[in-house]
Each structure stands twice: as C-alpha cells, then as structure tokens.
Amino acid sequence: MADRPASPPRKPRLVFCTSRPARYAAVLNTLRETFAITVTGNDSTASDAIESRPDAVIIEDQLVGGDGIWLAQQAHALRGDSRRTLIMVAPKQTLQVGRLLEEGVIDAAIVGAPEPGEFLERFWRAHGTATEDEAIGALSAPASRVIRDSRQLFTRLEGMAESGAIDLEGRRLVATAAASVVDLAGDPSVAPMLHQLRGHHDNTFAHSLRVGILMASFGRAIGVPQDQLRLMAETGLLHDIGKMQVPLAILAKPGSLTEDERRVMNLHPVFGADLVQDGYSDLPALVAAVRHHHEKLDGTGYPDGQARGQIHEMSLCTAVVDIFSALTDRRDYKPPMERDQAFDIMDSIVGTHLEPRLYKRFRELVLDTELVEEPLV
Ligand SMILES: [Fe+2]
Ligand SMILES: [Fe+2]
Structure with a gap:
C-alpha cells in the first residue's frame, strides 16, 4: 500500500x-x-x-x-x-x-x-451537487445509488435548515462531511484501496461508502470538530477494507455460511488492520476501528474479545453505524429492512453489544432528522 x-x-x-x-x-x-x-x-x-x-x-x-x-x-x-x-x-x-x-x-x-x-447556503447547495455529479460519473451502479440517495438525504437536511429545525452551521458541516466522503473516495491515499475493494466486491464498496457518509453525519450529531469528521468518514470508508482478502465465494454467498467460511469471514478485521496499520500509523483511532468494529461490550465479539472499557470509542461508533447500515443495505438477494425493524433488532443488543449512549444518539439522529426515511441502498 x-x-x-x-x-x-x-x-x-x-x-x-x-x-x-x-x-x-x-x-x-x-x-x-x-x-x-x-x-x-x-x-x-x-x-x-x-x-x-x-x-x-x-x-x-x-x-x-x-x-x-x-x-x-x-x-x-x-x-x-x-x-x-x-x-x-x-x-x-x-x-x-x-x-x-x-x-x-x-x-x-x-x-x-x-x-x-x-x-453560503445557496453556494453549498450548488457546489455539493456539482461535486457529487462528477464523482457519480466515475462510480459503479450500487455506489452511485449510495451517493444519489445521500444527496436526497442532504437535500432533506437543507429543507430542515430552512424551516429552522437544524441550524445553518450544522447544515454546512454536514454538507462538508458529505463532500469529504466523496473527496476521500477519490483521494490518492484512500482511493487505491477502495478501488481494489470495489473491484473485488461492489456491494461491500457501496456499503463502505454508506457507512462513511453515516459516520460523518453521526460525528456531526455528537459534536465532533470539523477536522475529525474527515477521520470518521475515512474510518467508515475503510472499516471493511479487509474483505478484499476474503474470497468472493464467501463474501457474496447468499445463504448462511458454514463454520469454516464464517471463520475466514471473521478474519476481515485482522486483514484490514494489517492493510492500514503502516499507512495510518498517525491515526490510531482509525486502525483500532478497522480491527475492532466487531467487538462487543460483553467481550464475546471478534477478533480479540475486547470488552467494555477496552474498546476504542471510534470502534464503538463504527459498530453502531455498521450494524444499522448492514441491516438496511439493499442486496441483490434480499429486500432492504425497514428502518424501524432494524432499530428493534439493535434495541435488543444494546448494553451487551452496542454502547448505549452512542446508540441512543445515533437512533435520535436517524429518527429526529429522518436521515434514513427510506433505506438508502
Ligand atoms: Fe466488518
Ligand atoms: Fe461493515
């Protein structure tokens, strides 16, 4: 790399x-x-x-x-x-x-x-659309759907800003976050890996884009500074990069996995951390989240069985966004799950798997702002 x-x-x-x-x-x-x-x-x-x-x-x-x-x-x-x-x-x-x-x-x-x-509002609206159009032109079908849907999402945010439901500064930050995901997907430091992931499995690439966009929006909702939004977006984009090394026969298998296949699949955080640890040694939170986004608070997650108090905050954020995204992603072999049904499932794993405070904030973000009224992908 x-x-x-x-x-x-x-x-x-x-x-x-x-x-x-x-x-x-x-x-x-x-x-x-x-x-x-x-x-x-x-x-x-x-x-x-x-x-x-x-x-x-x-x-x-x-x-x-x-x-x-x-x-x-x-x-x-x-x-x-x-x-x-x-x-x-x-x-x-x-x-x-x-x-x-x-x-x-x-x-x-x-x-x-x-x-x-x-x-500035009018400028950002026009600029966001133009930047996205250029990026969309270079993307595959599932990935461009993510970007197009995210545009609807930000347009909805714009409407809310106009009605006073969210402040102008907030909207600018979210618009910048969205633009940064699009930029990052073409950034020379990130793009080659994402490009390889896209070549290997387009649905994982689309999922990664979506997690990147939701991470940046989540970051804004929990008040992280603007420069950190880029880190959150980048973490979302790269969290599953290790799936590049999981054979397609396992990654794209529609049914359930055998025990051996599951073991290989569950190595993707380890493969991913190996891929990013040199290039991202200055961003330990990102490396931690790539390795630990499948850990659980009760210590039964993988790959290291980390428990409450040991799991990095960035990994905890990524876990919330990743699970929501995985449940509501559209796949060729299954219709997307309704947002409320996804939250019912997530409600049942709060405290044992998901960090309650972060989950509550994310749920509020999605419900209050109707960020994901319809499944995005
Ligand atoms: Fe993952
Ligand atoms: Fe994921």
Whole structure:
C-alpha cells in the first residue's frame, strides 16, 4: 500500500469574479476555510483565472468594465464534461441570467443581495451537487445509488435548515462531511484501496461508502470538530477494507455460511488492520476501528474479545453505524429492512453489544432528522 502523503491535501480552488469584493468580505472569509480563492474583477485576469480550471467559479453579472455573461459562457465551455461549479451573482433576475440557468450554462444564480448565511447556503447547495455529479460519473451502479440517495438525504437536511429545525452551521458541516466522503473516495491515499475493494466486491464498496457518509453525519450529531469528521468518514470508508482478502465465494454467498467460511469471514478485521496499520500509523483511532468494529461490550465479539472499557470509542461508533447500515443495505438477494425493524433488532443488543449512549444518539439522529426515511441502498 502506498504511504499517505505527508503534506495536507490540496485545497480546492475557487475563482470569484467581482468588481465589489468588499461586499462579499464575510462570504469570502468563510469560503477561505475550504478553498484557495482568487478574487478578480477585471476581464483579462478573470479569463486567466478561469482558464486555470478552478474547482468552482462565482461570477458577478455586472462587472465594471467587463461582461460577466460572456465570462460565464467561457467558464462553461472550459469545464467541458467535468462538473466544476459555476454560479452567477446578479443584483436582480434578468432574462440573460435566466437563459444561462435554463441552458445549464450555470448551476445556480444567486439573485438580489442575500445575507452572507443565505449566500453560503445557496453556494453549498450548488457546489455539493456539482461535486457529487462528477464523482457519480466515475462510480459503479450500487455506489452511485449510495451517493444519489445521500444527496436526497442532504437535500432533506437543507429543507430542515430552512424551516429552522437544524441550524445553518450544522447544515454546512454536514454538507462538508458529505463532500469529504466523496473527496476521500477519490483521494490518492484512500482511493487505491477502495478501488481494489470495489473491484473485488461492489456491494461491500457501496456499503463502505454508506457507512462513511453515516459516520460523518453521526460525528456531526455528537459534536465532533470539523477536522475529525474527515477521520470518521475515512474510518467508515475503510472499516471493511479487509474483505478484499476474503474470497468472493464467501463474501457474496447468499445463504448462511458454514463454520469454516464464517471463520475466514471473521478474519476481515485482522486483514484490514494489517492493510492500514503502516499507512495510518498517525491515526490510531482509525486502525483500532478497522480491527475492532466487531467487538462487543460483553467481550464475546471478534477478533480479540475486547470488552467494555477496552474498546476504542471510534470502534464503538463504527459498530453502531455498521450494524444499522448492514441491516438496511439493499442486496441483490434480499429486500432492504425497514428502518424501524432494524432499530428493534439493535434495541435488543444494546448494553451487551452496542454502547448505549452512542446508540441512543445515533437512533435520535436517524429518527429526529429522518436521515434514513427510506433505506438508502
Ligand atoms: Fe466488518
Ligand atoms: Fe461493515
């Protein structure tokens, strides 16, 4: 396995073409947490910046001495098949802006003079969709279904934010978490292993994506800091990576496993920990969760029979999300289990297998936010 790169991942790039940067100071400050930003108001520097193919472009339609509409068309032509985000800012709705939207030249128009919070909401909504579209294009059918379903999930969260049920900051964090799962699936440090897993067994890959997304959402619900959401997402993505070394005849067997087959299957946390321990030695929580996500509080789990007090918090979180996901995943040979039925089963193993406090928070997250109204996969 390749070592993880020592340098932090490259920040995505955003070009903001405006003649009035002071007006967007608050928006720019927030976006700088995520993007490396170039602000330009002049036609020729704007063209140069757009030609460098940034990840997102925001263009004001009334550039002083310039033509925002023309720039938007240029940016659209340059993005080709890739789904780089392209957003127009306009003081009022015009025929020209409406036409750009209709023709799919721009992804969204932010019209009027919205408050910074509202501006950012509209930006994240458009950017999230564009990023996902690009990722979806490269994914297999079960995996793209996970991402598409997760988009519905986040759209639902957006509706809840608008109705005041969750705060704007919360929504931004969850949107970032979702984007980070999509990013991670293509990150050079994670992607080769996930790619191999996908080649070996697509359903396990789809399950891993789903666990990654739910882990990041769960992290947000239990208040972990934003930088830790990435760790949770990454843990979810890699928790079953050891299944790469479990023969397909066992992994994809529709019926129940024989004792010998079960023994091999139950080695996947050990295989997984071997795979990640060198590359992830700086993230012991992730390595622990890969090895210990099947341990139980009463000590009857595997592979090490760890018990209450010995099991890492990250392993306990992963166990809750993993079991919920495994029960409600869609498989070729079985219909997905109803959410409530899954919770009935999980209720019966709280305290002996699952950590009660974490389980309660996860259950609340899913029920209160209706995060998983319908089974996702
Ligand atoms: Fe597992
Ligand atoms: Fe799993």
